[in-house]
Amino acid sequence: MHTAWVQFAKSGDLGRPRYEPRERATMVFDTRSALVLDAAGAERRAWQSRALHGM
Known part of the structure; x- marks a missing residue:
């Protein structure tokens, strides 16, 4: 999650x-992050x- 926040803060990319x-x-x-629909x-x-x- 930390990596995702840092990436967002740097680039604005979600x-x-x-x-x-x-x-x-x-x-x-x-433990394994994933994009989930609904x-x-x-x-x-x-x-x-x-x-x-x-x-």
Whole structure:
């Protein structure tokens, strides 16, 4: 994560594609970092469903 922040500070480059609501590309930092599409998709859809049904 440190390397990603330093790279961003130096160049302004995020090191990943820009966030677009359609894809929801998110960088997940862990032992092996990776770009994940719609990382919280199941949770987001559950909350949207609750909102639609007035719960």
